[in-house]
Amino acid sequence: MPALVLLGAQWGDEGKGKATDLLGGSVDYVVRYQGGNNAGHTVVVGDQKYALHLLPSGILSPGCTPVIGNGVVVDPSVLLSELSGLNERGVDTSKLLISGNAHIITPYNVTVDKVTERFLGKRKIGTTGRGIGPTYADKINRVGIRVQDLYDESILTQKVEAALDVKNQMLTKLFNRRAIGVEQVVEELLGYADKLAPYVSDTVLVLNQALEQDKVVLFEGGQGTLLDIDHGTYPFVTSSNPTAGGACTGAGVGPTKISRVIGILKAYTTRVGAGPFPTELFDEDGEALRRIGGERGVTTGRDRRCGWFDAVIARYATRVNGLTDFFLTKLDVLTGWEQIPVCVAYEIDGKRVEELPYSQSDFHHAKPVYEMLPGWSEDISKAKSFSDLPKNAQAYVKALEEMSGAPISAIGVGPGRTETIEINSFL
Ligand code: IMP
Numbered sequence: 198m199p200a201l202v203l204l205g206a207q208w209g210d211e212g213k214g215k216a217t218d219l220l221g222g223s224v225d226y227v228v229r230y231q232g233g234n235n236a237g238h239t240v241v242v243g244d245q246k247y248a249l250h251l252l253p254s255g256i257l258s259p260g261c262t263p264v265i266g267n268g269v270v271v272d273p274s275v276l277l278s279e280l281s282g283l284n285e286r287g288v289d290t291s292k293l294l295i296s297g298n299a300h301i302i303t304p305y306n307v308t309v310d311k312v313t314e315r316f317l318g319k320r321k322i323g324t325t326g327r328g329i330g331p332t333y334a335d336k337i338n339r340v341g342i343r344v345q346d347l348y349d350e351s352i353l354t355q356k357v358e359a360a361l362d363v364k365n366q367m368l369t370k371l372f373n374r375r376a377i378g379v380e381q382v383v384e385e386l387l388g389y390a391d392k393l394a395p396y397v398s399d400t401v402l403v404l405n406q407a408l409e410q411d412k413v414v415l416f417e418g419g420q421g422t423l424l425d426i427d428h429g430t431y432p433f434v435t436s437s438n439p440t441a442g443g444a445c446t447g448a449g450v451g452p453t454k455i456s457r458v459i460g461i462l463k464a465y466t467t468r469v470g471a472g473p474f475p476t477e478l479f480d481e482d483g484e485a486l487r488r489i490g491g492e493r494g495v496t497t498g499r500d501r502r503c504g505w506f507d508a509v510i511a512r513y514a515t516r517v518n519g520l521t522d523f524f525l526t527k528l529d530v531l532t533g534w535e536q537i538p539v540c541v542a543y544e545i546d547g548k549r550v551e552e553l554p555y556s557q558s559d560f561h562h563a564k565p566v567y568e569m570l571p572g573w574s575e576d577i578s579k580a581k582s583f584s585d586l587p588k589n590a591q592a593y594v595k596a597l598e599e600m601s602g603a604p605i606s607a608i609g610v611g612p613g614r615t616e617t618i619e620i621n622s623f624l
Contacts, residue, residue, distance in 0.1 A: 227255025268447020433472025
């Protein structure tokens with residue numbers, strides 16, 4: 198029963214799409230377990246480039262069943278347009294399964310996300326504005342709308358009424374916006390019911406049966422460890438659990454079933470949105486990483502903040518996820534630097550600290566302590582095995598592995614599907 202979890206070890210955008218796609222051929226099910234269309238995967242297949250936001254990247258591998266688990270929040274209009282975009286390019290999406298227990302991102306939750314951010318002013322989180330936080334808030338407040346509610350008009354109407362009761366007070370009295378009508382929302386949501394019906398299923402049962410039959414199931418996290426609502430840089434986080442435990446709750450699979458937890462780790466660090474980022478660069482090195490790495494959000498089109506590799510964060514990701522392996526991505530982006538700084542510890546108020554501080558104030562004060570590693574100038578994109586890498590690139594990878602606390606089992610040396618060095622097989 199190989200059940201693998203693949204998740205971002207930093208602040209997201211580590212290149213998970215490529216890793217999932219690499220495994221896609223041998224994987225029977227690819228499951229998203231949290232987040233929504235705030236995620237963004239770019240997957241390159243042949244000369245085709247696909248940008249996926251909500252769908253699991255396994256949708257591009259024939260033979261693989263993509264699953265949207267109960268822990269995901271689904272914007273039906275985005276889902277349907279992502280599906281039709283793929284169909285127009287000849288991708289068969291008919292195998293998709295969507296949990297009836299997944300929550301729906303309603304139009305009013307997108308509105309609430311945007312007005313709340315505006316209201317927060319300079320204290321804003323820098324959300325993707327896709328309604329993710331308010332939808333999870335409704336779920337926890339027990340006024341959420343689930344996919345299964347689309348199939349009972351009376352229940353749906355009662356639930357939308359309950360949700361809008363308070364929200365309309367807030368929108369009109371606090372934010373000075375117009376109230377949202379229950380009927381209009383219900384009508385829009387009912388309009389999605391038939392189109393989604395072929396995909397809706399009891400995904401918990403399907404996945405557990407698949408594991409009993411020894412199928413390979415891959416759980417694909419959106420965002421990253423440091424954006425986790427519990428283990429990330431709260432409050433500058435997303436509203437779900439991308440960390441490994443989230444795979445269990447967000448898909449309905451017990452922790453004893455998980456066999457491998459793979460952290461995707463970029464060879465440097467990026468972040469979108471607000472919040473602390475100790476190794477962030479504001480100079481031409483940061484600009485160069487952004488340019489060479491193509492560091493612009495797939496979902497939002499925002500430039501990503503860029504900085505050097507942070508081993509303190511990588512160690513933390515190993516710990517909170519119980520990582521068994523790393524997939525190191527974008528090593529090629531570092532080609533050409535004479536020396537590459539790597540953050541090995543922090544200095545906080547004059548003291549050297551080896552581990553991520555739990556205190557938000559301490560983390561805000563953390564200054565990186567760098568060790569300089571020698572760089573390389575050779576093109577590494579054609580490297581097929583670890584020994585093909587220049588000696589200094591090998592030493593960089595080995596140093597990162599030692600500092601991060603788990604073996605690096607694959608290395609991305611270019612954006613294409615084949616531009617990966619596999620060291621240990623994930624299966
Ligand atoms: P939300 O998920 O839209 O609520 O945004 C919360 C924070 O998570 C913001 O800083 C976003 O920029 C960040 N975020 C959300 N999704 C992603 C992602 O897929 N990659 C990187 N950052 C993300």
